[in-house]
Amino acid sequence: MKNKNYLALFAKSFNWAGFFLPKNIYSDCSKLYAFCRVLDDLVDEHISLELRTERFNKIRNYFERSYQQPNFDKKLSNQNEYNLIVNEMIVVADKNSIKKIILDDLIEGIGSDLKSKVYLRSVKDLLVYSYRVAGTVGLMMAKILNVNDTRSLKGAIDLGIAMQLTNIARDVIEDKKMNRQYIKPDFENINATLKLADMFYDSSFSSIKNIPFRYKFAILVARRVYRQIGRKIMKKKNMKTYEKSGKIYVNNFGKMYQTFLSFFDLILLYLKDMESHQRIKEHEIISEDINLDERI
Numbered sequence: 001m002k003n004k005n006y007l008a009l010f011a012k013s014f015n016w017a018g019f020f021l022p023k024n025i026y027s028d029c030s031k032l033y034a035f036c037r038v039l040d041d042l043v044d045e046h047i048s049l050e051l052r053t054e055r056f057n058k059i060r061n062y063f064e065r066s067y068q069q070p071n072f073d074k075k076l077s078n079q080n081e082y083n084l085i086v087n088e089m090i091v092v093a094d095k096n097s098i099k100k101i102i103l104d105d106l107i108e109g110i111g112s113d114l115k116s117k118v119y120l121r122s123v124k125d126l127l128v129y130s131y132r133v134a135g136t137v138g139l140m141m142a143k144i145l146n147v148n149d150t151r152s153l154k155g156a157i158d159l160g161i162a163m164q165l166t167n168i169a170r171d172v173i174e175d176k177k178m179n180r181q182y183i184k185p186d187f188e189n190i191n192a193t194l195k196l197a198d199m200f201y202d203s204s205f206s207s208i209k210n211i212p213f214r215y216k217f218a219i220l221v222a223r224r225v226y227r228q229i230g231r232k233i234m235k236k237k238n239m240k241t242y243e244k245s246g247k248i249y250v251n252n253f254g255k256m257y258q259t260f261l262s263f264f265d266l267i268l269l270y271l272k273d274m275e276s277h278q279r280i281k282e283h284e285i286i287s288e289d290i291n292l293d294e295r296i
Helices: 004-008 012-018 023-044 049-067 080-094 100-111 122-143 150-170 170-178 187-210 213-234 240-246 252-273 280-287
Strands: none
Touching: 012 023, 012 049, 012 187, 012 213, 023 080, 023 100, 023 170, 049 080, 080 100, 100 122, 122 150, 122 170, 150 170, 150 187, 150 213, 150 280, 170 240, 187 213, 187 240, 187 252, 213 252
């Protein structure tokens, strides 16, 4: 049984950047995205909280059982779609030396949305949540791209957090309908969240310098295209205009333009010296709950 390409179907910005990756790397990235998407979909289904929790725990438990079994790569056929996706993710993790604790962080983060009401009370809560659901993905992506440099791995976490903060700022209205409040639903807090995201986007840039050359451009494109979503949100100026806009995204012309600008980013990377990690303070805040050094 072959699962569908979730990356191509549901992640247009990432899929655009994935065009610049080698086929085998793109395949592993697609399997990682499919794993994330399945967990997200289970949490977001329009069914009772009890049933969502039951289905999510079923996948979580299947993941735990499959991870512990040797030769799990032999079981990739004759599975339902969700089990197949879980097994393929385990193979990707094993092949790319992705620590199980990182996957556990991801599952815990996504599972934390299984509540009748989600309410993050502080910037620390926001940072920890963003690490769990997206910083982990950035770190796993870096492992798939054969990144071993500590500074670059920290930058990969930063890029994941930046993208999640962008998602949160974009989806305030949609999240409110689901009784989830990651930030206060007003334009002042949306703007502040995007400024925080920009700090993480900036921190991620220098780290791309030590990524293997054939992967650099794809990461630069993904970073630029996704950051542009935040810039489009900022142009809305107020809550009324923001609400009327619907889901904000970058169209194909915008993606082409950001891809063109990424060539200049690539040149700039070679002209600039490697900078020290800029988000030390934020990483220390996250590390009060989660030992990031252990994950890296």
